[in-house]
Ligand SMILES: *[C@@H]1O[C@H](CO)[C@@H](O)[C@H](O)[C@H]1NC(C)=O
Ligand SMILES: *[C@@H]1O[C@H](CO)[C@@H](O)[C@H](O)[C@H]1NC(C)=O
């Protein structure tokens with residue numbers, strides 16, 4: 001109980017006391033890799049059905065614009081960029097509306113529906129993690145041409161690198177298709193994914209990244225789409241998936257501890273969304289929400305991407321009352337709370 005109370009205290013402070021200046025520091029850019037939790041529209045420019053660049057997505061974004069964020073508005077990385085004193089939203093690398101002068105202060109290479117595992121990105125033909133790193137190398141080349149070698153090196157060193165990925169490896173791949181589950185136990189699959197994470201962080205460090213946050217998994221058994229599988233028994237969270245998230249997060253945390261010692265000059269953190277997210281789901285009203293078990297869009301149980309359609313009469317009118325926007329993704333308000341929480345706790349080490 002004391003733990004819970006102090007959590008709320010922290011969260012209260014995080015929400016009420018977030019002054020942009022605190023984080024002005026010398027972070028030059030936020031560079032993002034991952035899946036739909038942090039994609040700002042890269043998938044609009046590749047042939048995949050994993051898209052959200054249509055209404056009602058983005059209805060609470062600047063100008064009511066659907067961007068390809070799987071959200072009604074901004075996502076956590078946008079709020080972080082703003083809090084640090086950089087720009088208010090982080091653009092997608094493949095979006096032709098932006099160029100290197102925008103990307104110099106922040107960019108996302110993320111792709112909705114991807115995972116650590118190449119077999120996960122294959123499911124919906126999205127950008128694999130290795131491809132995101134290829135784009136990052138291309139970005140470095142452009143940055144050097146744009147800023148000059150010395151300043152570009154400084155930008156690269158002082159950028160904050162955020163990695164948010166992994167849920168789809170389990171829910172879209174391992175538990176959806178027989179391939180990986182016939183090859184690996186859950187435990188060994190986690191080790192396989194953690195091995196890819198390790199390789200990725202090392203490569204990123206080799207390219208000059210120093211301030212790196214490896215993100216953990218949320219309580220993925222509580223996404224409305226997963227709860228829907230328990231619909232006959234009251235729509236509870238799927239405990240097994242939450243247990244897997246906790247277990248995998250433990251492995252990632254150990255990995256970060258190990259790599260911190262191995263990689264010279266690095267500031268590596270494991271940023272864990274699990275507990276704060278779980279508190280929101282368990283006590284939605286404490287955070288100003290009314291509904292945590294179902295999403296805003298349509299029936300709130302199944303729809304996301306193309307099945308979350310405009311004019312569905314069941315779609316809620318005020319997304320701020322909901323923890324989830326579609327059956328798989330949080331609302332802007334949840335993203336904002338999570339961003340504040342992580343900024344004030346985990347990320348203080350970078351600043
Ligand atoms: C980026 O785009 C802006 C306008 O959209 C343009 O003025 C600028 O020259 C471009 N910069 C580069 C480096 O291409
Ligand atoms: C994923 O695919 C890339 C490109 O083919 C390859 O280099 C990499 O080794 C693969 N990753 C794994 C873990 O097999």
Ligand SMILES: *[C@@H]1O[C@H](CO)[C@@H](O)[C@H](O)[C@H]1NC(C)=O
Pocket residue numbers: 025026350351
């Ligand atoms: C800010 O930049 C200065 C000079 O480049 C450096 O010495 C210092 O470590 C940086 N601070 C942080 C928190 O990275």
Ligand SMILES: CC(=O)N[C@H]1CO[C@H](CO)[C@@H](O)[C@@H]1O
Pocket residue numbers: 010013014015017018019022343344
């Ligand atoms: C940016 C931010 O929210 N900073 C706050 C973090 O929490 C401490 C207290 O724990 C506040 O003093 C900061 O203002």
